[in-house]
Amino acid sequence: MSASGEGKATTAGYAPHPYVGGRTAVLRALAAWRMRWPGAPRVIVLTGNPGSGRSRLVTGFLMLCDPAHRKQLPLDDLDPATVPPDLPEPAVPIPAGRTAAQLLWLISDHFGLSADRDDDIFTELAAREEPVTLVVPDVDRAGPVRAANEPARVVRDVLKPLAATETVHLLAEVPRELAAELAGALPPGQAQIIDLDAPEWADPKGLVRHAEAALTPDAGAPELPYTTDPSARRALAEALATRADGNRLTVQLAVQSLIVRPEGFDPADPSLLPGSVGEVLDLHARRLGADPQTLRLMLAPLAFAEGEGLPVQLWGALASAVAGRDMSQDLADGMLLAAPFIEPVEPSRGTDDGNGEGDGDRNGDGERGNTADGGGAGSGAGEGRTLLRLMHPGIAEEIRSGLPDVRDAQTKIAMALLEAVPQQDWAQADPYLRDHLAAHTLDAGLLPQLLTDPGLFAHADPVTMRAAVEAVPLEQLGAPARTYLRTAPLLTRSEAPADLRAAFLESAFVEDGLVAYADALHTLGFTLPWRTLWSVPLVGVRAVTTGSLPARNGDGATAGAAGGPDGTPAETALGPGGAAAPAPDGSAGPVPASPAAAPRPVAAFLVPEGTPGARTVPGPDGDASETGGRALLVHDLLRPGYIDADPAQVQLPSAQAQEAAPFGLSRGADYLRVWARADEEVVAALLSDTPFTGADLSPDGVLVVATARGVTARQILAATPAPVPSVPAQRTGTADSASSDGLNGLDGLEGDHS
Numbered sequence: 001m002s003a004s005g006e007g008k009a010t011t012a013g014y015a016p017h018p019y020v021g022g023r024t025a026v027l028r029a030l031a032a033w034r035m036r037w038p039g040a041p042r043v044i045v046l047t048g049n050p051g052s053g054r055s056r057l058v059t060g061f062l063m064l065c066d067p068a069h070r071k072q073l074p075l076d077d078l079d080p081a082t083v084p085p086d087l088p089e090p091a092v093p094i095p096a097g098r099t100a101a102q103l104l105w106l107i108s109d110h111f112g113l114s115a116d117r118d119d120d121i122f123t124e125l126a127a128r129e130e131p132v133t134l135v136v137p138d139v140d141r142a143g144p145v146r147a148a149n150e151p152a153r154v155v156r157d158v159l160k161p162l163a164a165t166e167t168v169h170l171l172a173e174v175p176r177e178l179a180a181e182l183a184g185a186l187p188p189g190q191a192q193i194i195d196l197d198a199p200e201w202a203d204p205k206g207l208v209r210h211a212e213a214a215l216t217p218d219a220g221a222p223e224l225p226y227t228t229d230p231s232a233r234r235a236l237a238e239a240l241a242t243r244a245d246g247n248r249l250t251v252q253l254a255v256q257s258l259i260v261r262p263e264g265f266d267p268a269d270p271s272l273l274p275g276s277v278g279e280v281l282d283l284h285a286r287r288l289g290a291d292p293q294t295l296r297l298m299l300a301p302l303a304f305a306e307g308e309g310l311p312v313q314l315w316g317a318l319a320s321a322v323a324g325r326d327m328s329q330d331l332a333d334g335m336l337l338a339a340p341f342i343e344p345v346e347p348s349r350g351t352d353d354g355n356g357e358g359d360g361d362r363n364g365d366g367e368r369g370n371t372a373d374g375g376g377a378g379s380g381a382g383e384g385r386t387l388l389r390l391m392h393p394g395i396a397e398e399i400r401s402g403l404p405d406v407r408d409a410q411t412k413i414a415m416a417l418l419e420a421v422p423q424q425d426w427a428q429a430d431p432y433l434r435d436h437l438a439a440h441t442l443d444a445g446l447l448p449q450l451l452t453d454p455g456l457f458a459h460a461d462p463v464t465m466r467a468a469v470e471a472v473p474l475e476q477l478g479a480p481a482r483t484y485l486r487t488a489p490l491l492t493r494s495e496a497p498a499d500l501r502a503a504f505l506e507s508a509f510v511e512d513g514l515v516a517y518a519d520a521l522h523t524l525g526f527t528l529p530w531r532t533l534w535s536v537p538l539v540g541v542r543a544v545t546t547g548s549l550p551a552r553n554g555d556g557a558t559a560g561a562a563g564g565p566d567g568t569p570a571e572t573a574l575g576p577g578g579a580a581a582p583a584p585d586g587s588a589g590p591v592p593a594s595p596a597a598a599p600r601p602v603a604a605f606l607v608p609e610g611t612p613g614a615r616t617v618p619g620p621d622g623d624a625s626e627t628g629g630r631a632l633l634v635h636d637l638l639r640p641g642y643i644d645a646d647p648a649q650v651q652l653p654s655a656q657a658q659e660a661a662p663f664g665l666s667r668g669a670d671y672l673r674v675w676a677r678a679d680e681e682v683v684a685a686l687l688s689d690t691p692f693t694g695a696d697l698s699p700d701g702v703l704v705v706a707t708a709r710g711v712t713a714r715q716i717l718a719a720t721p722a723p724v725p726s727v728p729a730q731r732t733g734t735a736d737s738a739s740s741d742g743l744n745g746l747d748g749l750e751g752d753h754s
Contacts, residue, residue, distance in 0.1 A: 015077040020060035021213065022206015023053075026194055027082035030061050033171060034084035034133070041192040043163045043170045047179040048196035050140075050394030051249025051277060054173045057196070058137040065089050065135075090133035090171075095142035097307070099467060100153040103142070107134070107158075122161045131167045139174040140393065144464040146306060147443040148471040151175060160185050202246050210248060211237035214255040221259055226267045236267045243273040249394045250277055256340035256391075257284040264288075277398045281341070290337050294330055296399055297323040298338055302390045303399035304413055304443070306436040307464070309345050309387030314420060314432065321416035322409045341395055345387045347431075385430070410444040426459040427498075427525055435461040438468035447472055451481035454509070454517045455524045458502035462491035483512045490689050494725035500685070502526040507712060511535040529674075529684035530703065530714035534640040538633075541706040543606040544694035546637060547650040548599035601637035603704045604650050605711055606630060606694070615647055637702055637713065653699050661699040663716055667692065674703060674716055684716050685725055 016022050032040040048054050063069040064082070066089050075083055093106045101118070108121045111132065115121040125132060136159065143150025155178045162168050163186055174182060176195070183191040194201055215221050215233050226232040244250035254274050258265055264287040265272055272287075274280040281299075282292040301318035302310055310318070319327040331338075390396050403409050417437050422428040438460060441447040447468060450456070457465070457480070466488035469481060477485065487508040491501050502521045509518035510532040518532060607614050614631035632647040653661075663683065666673045669691045674684040686705065694706035701716040 014079040015074060016206065016209060017060050017064075017078060017082065018073065019063060020053075020057055020206070021210045022203040023057050023060075023196075024079055024082060024206075025203070026057060026196070026201055027061060027064075028079070029192070029194060030171065031064070031082050031084045033169065034065065034087065034090070036131075036169065041190060042166075042168075043183070043186060043191040044172075045179045045183045045191060045193045046171065046173045046196070047176045047193060049176065049247065050397055051247045051252075051392060052196040053248040054196060055138055056248070058135065058171075058173050062089075062092065062135060090135045092135045092137070094138065095136060095151075095154055096138045097141070097144055099143060099150060099463070100157040102463075103136075103154060104158050107162075118157070122165050125162075126165045126167055128167050131169055133169045134162065134171070136170070136172045139172060139178070143467060144307070144461075145439040145442065145467040145471065147439060148467050150467070152178060155182050163191065197246060204241060204246060207241040207244070207246060207248060207251060208234075208237050211240045211251045211255060214252065215258075221255070222262050224262055232267070239267070239270070239273055243270070243275050245275065247276070249392050250274055250280060253277060253280040253340055253391070253395070257287070260284075260336055260339045261288055277394055278402065281395075281398065284340060285337060288337050290334065294334070295337055296402055297327065298330060298334055299341060299390065299395070299399050300403065300409060301413060302342060302388060303396040304410060304440065305389060305396075306439045307432070308347055309389035311430055311432050312344075312386050312388050314417070314430070315388060317416050317420060318413050321412040322403075324412075341391055342388050343391055345389055347385065347387055387432075407444055410440055411446065414440040414444050414446060425525075426453075426455045429459070431461075434459045435464050438465050442468045442471055448476045448478065448481065451478060451484065454480070454502075454505065454520050457484050457505055458521065458524075458526065459498050462488055462501065466492060479512065479514060480509070480517055483508050483514060483517075490687055494687050496725040499526050499528065500725060503528045503530060503684075504687070506530075507532045507535070507714065511537075511709065511712060528717060530716050533638060533702065533713040533715055534635075535710060535712040536635065536640075536642075537710040538605065538607065538611075538706075539708070539710075540608045540611065541605045541693055541711055542608075542630075544696050544704045544706045544711060545604050545650075545652065546696045546698035546702065546704055547602055547604065547652045549602050549634070549643070549645055549649055549651070550599055599651065600643075601698065601700070601702070602643060602645070602650060603635045603637050603696075603702075603711070603713065604647060605633045605635065605706065607633055613642060613644070617647060635711070637698060637704070638715075657699045661697075661701070663697060663701050665695065665697040665703070667695055672703070672705065674701075684714075686714075687725055 014024075016024070017027060020027065026046075029040075030044065033042075033044050046054055046058065063073060064075075064084055065087070067086065070086065091107065091110050093103055093110065095103050098106070104118060104121060108115055111125070113121055113124045115124055139151050139154055139159070141151075142154045151174070155174060159170070159172050159174070159182055163170050163172075163182060172182065179193050179195070183193050196202070212234055213219060215227050215237060217223050217227055221227040226236045240251050240254055244254070257280060261284075272283060274283050281295055285292040285295040298319055300322045301315055304318075316328050316331050319331060390399075400406055414437065417433055417440060420430070421433055426434055434456070437456070438447060438450060441450045451469065466485070469477070469485050469488070472481075474482070474485075484505065487505055490504055494500070494504070496504065502524070503526075506518045506521045506528060507530075509515065509521075522528060522531065609616055609631045611631055611633065614633045616631045634643045634645045634647060634650065635641070636643055662677060663674050664677055664680075666675065670688045672686040672692065672695055673682050674686075674697065675682050684703070686703070688705075688707050690708045692705060692707055694711075695704065697703050697716075703714045703716060705712055705714070
């Protein structure tokens with residue numbers, strides 16, 4: 001279908017859509033798509049220039065698809081070919097602010113799919129008997145970080161596979177540079193591109209009606225000859241629409257400029273009619289006696305703003321930074337100057353996707369997301385604040401394109417934001433600083449230099465921080481950033497507040513040998529539920545237990561006097577003067593025994609036979625061949641270092657010690673909870689991105705956990721209830737697993753002594 005129907009609709013006497021005000025030809029095409037009319041494409045790609053009215057058109061069409069809105073529309077007065085039948089409303093997943101993975105799992109949730117992987121979603125949709133209808137608007141606003149180019153990822157990873165799924169009928173509103181890529185992936189006839197700026201789809205008469213309605217006093221326009229006289233108002237609307245060359249944003253901003261300051265405007269002077277968004281800015285400034293460049297500098301921080309908008313208290317400092325001079329007076333005197341282009345917004349604690357789904361969206365790994373504004377410690381720093389944003393992304397695009405050096409401007413903004421952190425304490429910082437500084441430094445090319453602050457890692461919204469870090473080439477990231485990147489999926493799916501994010505990161509830093517970063521997190525005011533004592537990278541650990549050894553081993557050797565798990569002799573494993581030398585696996589090596597006679601706390605790991613340093617466990621009759629290839633490693637419980645000890649000498653806690661222990665342990669496939677016996681309150685909660693293969697809790701509160709990566713020991717610190725992260729089903733995991741095998745002579749191995 002084409003725009004040839006526009007004139008026919010008018011001559012037939014049909015009323016225009018009350019919200020769209022025109023676009024009859026496009027609405028006819030969309031209605032035919034919704035009805036699956038013979039010959040209608042299965043996929044429609046809606047595109048156009050910024051400000052062409054794409055979003056408004058999709059909203060107007062969805063009104064026709066929604067039962068509640070249909071009751072409020074004059075359907076009998078509209079062109080019947082533009083009104084789809086009363087069908088179940090289509091699914092409308094909203095990409096704005098979401099990653100491609102979040103959007104994909106939002107779709108999966110809406111249709112109740114049981115998929116475990118991304119590809120399974122498309123497979124399940126393809127297997128459905130009834131086709132599904134999806135409308136995906138505002139793809140240009142996808143992603144929590146603008147510079148990460150999430151719209152392209154949404155098209156590549158979500159929309160193209162959806163479009164290729166025969167049971168999916170898709171309407172997607174995308175930027176022009178991505179439209180051909182999406183439609184071109186399909187066989188001829190299955191997809192249609194509707195470009196609202198193309199002559200066949202243009203609607204100049206509708207734009208005139210839009211301008212005319214905006215110029216009426218009922219819409220807020222001042223009572224002037226060209227707003228109260230219908231013929232004069234119509235003439236001005238036609239002039240504005242013609243000069244704007246079909247761009248609805250240009251017309252909208254021009255009218256808002258007149259409403260804010262009608263003085264100095266002569267409708268008979270064509271030089272005062274803007275032809276673009278940039279001309280609206282410049283003409284408005286000149287009518288108010290200001291330098292157009294001053295207006296652009298005032299708006300520059302808002303053009304770079306991330307998330308929902310920029311906190312009003314940061315606007316002046318950032319404008320001054322970009323301008324290279326004090327802009328405080330310009331801002332104080334320039335509210336009328338900026339008014340047509342900005343709007344206030346109250347920060348939300350969660351968004352709704354327009355389909356009743358709420359903000360239970362999934363994160364970059366396909367799991368439930370952190371909806372808090374930075375969460376945890378200091379999260380109240382931004383409560384009650386007001387945010388500002390530009391009226392339309394097209395204004396931001398115009399402002400950025402007019403700057404001589406975008407990266408330099410973004411660098412100045414990033415530096416000013418960093419200076420705005422009170423005493424460099426992220427707990428006191430505005431949530432915008434915590435959550436979006438990484439996005440600004442990414443755009444400035446400075447993010448790798450920022451990624452050395454463990455406090456920022458813990459306080460920042462993990463969805464936003466992860467998106468920014470993932471946009472940096474891996475080879476440019478330092479060790480702390482790589483640790484953050486591998487931990488980020490756990491942070492996002494757990495919905496953990498800042499204290500618990502800090503705890504997860506503390507353990508990850510120890511696991512990666514970055515102990516100084518782990519120690520720093522204990523000095524930054526977080527209430528951590530544990531201190532990670534040590535971590536060893538071991539593959540194949542099937543179970544762990546805690547116990548103790550006597551001061552000297554049963555074979556007469558002093559505990560710790562032998563080599564590490566690599567089999568090196570004691571004299572090699574020990575450094576000069578008897579000091580423990582680092583073992584080849586990065587641990588601190590064997591630990592000398594204490595001269596005290598008290599039993600020595602240890603942990604024992606069940607590992608495959610042949611693991612360096614492990615001792616094969618004998619069978620019931622003392623035959624090692626009957627153990628099925630099982631062996632044990634013994635490790636000091638309280639500090640790094642393996643112990644060359646006979647596993648048979650490991651003594652498990654007594655029943656009395658277990659009953660007197662202050663903590664208990666509950667375990668699932670990928671989560672653990674430590675609770676206080678006194679009141680049964682959870683004091684520590686641990687998630688893993690891979691299923692646990694072993695876990696045990698010693699009577700004195702040392703939690704030893706094994707996963708596919710290795711074994712880690714944590715001393716439980718919390719004396720008060722701890723935040724408990726949500727535990728969504730692991731996408732690639734299993735249900736809660738049974739305990740690992742016990743071992744003759746060590747029945748408590750993996751036995752959860754709590």
